[in-house]
Amino acid sequence: MNLPASFIDYTRALLGNEEYEKLAVALQQEPPVSIRLNEKLGALSQNAGAAHSSFFIHHSSLNKVLWASDGYYLDERLTFTFDPLFHAGCYYVQEASSMFVEQVLRQYVNAPVMMLDLCAAPGGKSTHARSVLPEGSLLVANEVIRNRSQVLAENLTKWGHPDVVVTNNDPADFSALSSFFDVILTDVPCSGEGMFRKDPVAVEEWSPENVEICWQRQRRIIADIWPCLKPGGILIYSTCTYNTKEDEENVRWIQEEFGAELLPLDVREEWNITGNLLNGEGEFLKSFPVYHFLPHKTKGEGFFLAALRKPEVEEEENVVFSFSKVKAAKKKDKKGGAVTSSPVSKENRTLAGSWLNSENAERYALLAEEKEVKAFPQQYMDELAAMKQYLKVVQAGVLIGEVKGKDLSPAHALAMNASLLRQDAFDTEEVSYEQAIAYLRKEAIALSETAPRGYVLLTYRNIPLGFVKNIGNRANNLYPQEWRIRSGYLPEEIRTF
Template sequence: MNLSPEFIERTRNLLGEKEMDAFLKALDTDSPVSIRMNRTKCAEVPEQSKRVPWSGSGYYLESRPTFTFDPLFHAGCYYVQEASSMIIEQAIRQYVKEPAVMLDLCAAPGGKSTLARSVLHEDSILIANEVMKNRSQVLAENLIKWGDPNVIVTNNDPSDFSSLGNVFDVILTDVPCSGEGMFRKDPVAVEEWSLENVDLCWQRQRRIIRDIWPCLKPGGLLVYSTCTYNREENEDNVAWIAKELGAEILPIEVDSGWNITGNLTGTDFPVYRFLPHHTIGEGLFMAVLRKSGEMDDEEVVERKLKKEKKGKNNKSAAPVATCPKEAKSWVQSPELYSWCLENNEVVAFPLAYQSLYEKAKQSLRILHAGITVAELKGRDFVPNHSLAMTVAKNKEAFEQAELTYEQAIAYLRKEAVVLDSTVSKGYVMLTYKQVPLGFVKNIGNRANNLYPQEWRIRSGYLPDRLIFPLG
């Protein structure tokens, strides 16, 4: 690895001579492969794996599977996520006990968003945002596949959220950084590193935090993270947030056996560093901060009322006439959602957060929200792929057809699929190993493939050896 002399000198000053030797040696080893299971879809444990100790559902794999050709990967049964970044789970579990409104500000490709949605209280709502348009599409795809309906995906600049006011209980800022922690995985990060870029990054990070800070409620939680090593983007920025914005830096409980490194700048506030010669994972930095002030009594009462309303009908929902009754039957507990027809799509959104959704639609570019249940094509309402992926679907609403591996790959390539003659005509939910993959419209001699064109497997070949984490 051809590291910049400036990077080596600066990192040696940070770590010390002895630590630096071990650090450089670790950078020359292979990068570990890890995944995190989606327990709402799959209870299996990956074969030949070891637990990521700070994650309830993360696993190290012995080798890199052929993810692209695994139907269960496309079905959202697991997410390929770097192990170090799973530490975000500990911050959420230890400090967020009640239903919360959370923003993942720099969310693409979706690892931390899917993790957050898995560990937040089930009645929480998550807004996952990405400012880059092409990356925001990937974010939407991954969250749709994860299948939780309490999600909004947006494509906005941090400053765009100011119109919402201080609505967030938790804001995760995995800010764009110089990427030093990704040197083992990304040769481009090594080539593009420069001191000038580090300076640009820490200044940009402060602008991002300053822009989003007013959107955090008094008493709310800010989780700050980077995938870099230098102090300017890490401890120095955390100290700046505490001093300039009046935040309290919070500790989290970590096991000493995890070998997480603390503050390297001689200051005494708690931060959490992942260094490759100490922990099995890539470089990561995290700090947890609380905004000064407390949630007011009126807000506490409002949350209590929302919780009491859960499961009851609400007359503020969209008029029944805008959505077909049949489509409502495709979702479990349809009374828990507001229903509307937007841009020829039937959208079901969690009723408890309808006011936030309406406010967000006025100022944010929303790519996905709740469950896109169906699309109006001519006079027909066609079930949407989002419905197949959501864990809130009514599985009894459609006939199901189990596919072989070869059929599943053909379907994911958006090729024609021929079903058994015993399968009824009409819309059919296809499954692989009993996990939903998507819909087809069965017309008898063939089935029209409804898998999203932009998500299809583009490779026309299969590797000689297929390795899957779940066998």
């Protein structure tokens, strides 16, 4: 790797000769591979028997990511594309350093919250946040680039938590939602220095001029989204870069511009996290608690994080979002007849409800939109209406089923949501590895002659993989077309869980 000369000069001056040389050596090494296990596996394992338990036993010797409860390092990179458990949402491939976001949520979020992940694609931090947020929280995951928002929605669907909304908006689009969120994560676009050894393009595109563009763009993003944070709410600011213009100096700007309080985190010495690079380490946890992950010290890529709290009382009168206009609009629609009747029949709505377990049937509203039936948490219906009024909502809650002809066909998202799906709602059929790959390629599936007719939930190693409609001589594959494995070959060596 040929590092830009100006990057070398700046970073050497920032870290000192000895530390920079260690960093330079680390940047020439292979990056570690790390994953997070999905918490939904725990619930599934209670009913899956020994086959599922072996998933955990086999990997009990893996090295733990010390700052993440479900994070692990792998000894080698798996062939993730050809691992059915990856597509089933059993784990997420995420860079280890970025898992440090968990520490902010665990140390400062102790009750249900509305959280926004502003720059969320492809979904690593969103799936992680959704796993550690208190039960009853709602996560809004946003991505400004349309095609990336679709990838974000796919990854969150596979992760399988119902209390999620995906939006496709610029930060400025949130301006109407004043004091709306309790927590906002801003993993802002940056110069990408921390990703040099994983992404050669980041090296090629780096320049001092790009750093200047980045820190100014980052401030615009923060200025746009700051009014949406409730007084007393928490802003998590993070980048994957080392330079202080995008890191410490921007954090200092947030403090001075908005009166934010910088929050210290309890970190352990063995995590080898570096503090404030502007003034050396010293008493950084007390004076300026910010957190750098440097590859020659921590097992991971370059990462920076700071947590800030919005003042409870601001100098100017705080503007709080009013739901009155949203409720008035909904009432007007009902009276004015503007809302057309749904093609989803009463019988199909009842059928969709019967697919949910009794515990969640009361917590979630069933929404019929066009030909689809969705489940969304009752307690956030007003917030959803507000977001639909001002934002481009890609998906909200869980798609339960879709009307095809006269029948209601179960949606793939329902298969991925173990917490919502009633265990005995569908017959199941365990498939082999070869059958699982064929299913994920959207190919025709041949089931055994004893397989039940109708909608069947396929499982692989007792983990739900998705639905088919078994009509006897063949099973219609219901896996989402746009998610299919496009590769037509299998590698000579396949390494999976």
